[in-house]
Amino acid sequence: MPKTESVRARVEARVEANLKIEAEAVFGALGLTPTEAITLFYRQVALHHDLPFPARIPNDSTQAAIRDALTGKNLTEWPDLEALKAAHR
Numbered sequence: 001m002p003k004t005e006s007v008r009a010r011v012e013a014r015v016e017a018n019l020k021i022e023a024e025a026v027f028g029a030l031g032l033t034p035t036e037a038i039t040l041f042y043r044q045v046a047l048h049h050d051l052p053f054p055a056r057i058p059n060d061s062t063q064a065a066i067r068d069a070l071t072g073k074n075l076t077e078w079p080d081l082e083a084l085k086a087a088h089r
Contacts (some may be wrong), residue, residue, distance in 0.1 A: 027037045044052035058066065067073045078084040 023037075024034055029033055031038075032040065041052065078087070
């Protein structure tokens with residue numbers, strides 16, 4: 001199929017430099033150029049009529065847990081993985 005349309009992001013759609021570097025490293029490891037990765041994303045959206053990954057708004061409990069984790073509240077530290085597993089048996 002001929003390529004006849006362009007997809008352009010407005011200036012406001014800029015991404016963080018580190019995000020771009022990390023994503024493009026993954027694309028490279030997969031043998032994809034950024035253009036091919038964007039095309040793949042569009043093909044998956046068109047094929048599934050949805051995003052090709054789950055996109056959910058976290059419920060109140062999850063949002064509270066995220067806030068706590070980001071602010072360091074209500075956290076429990078474990079010396080190692082085995083101690084954590086033992087506490088939850």
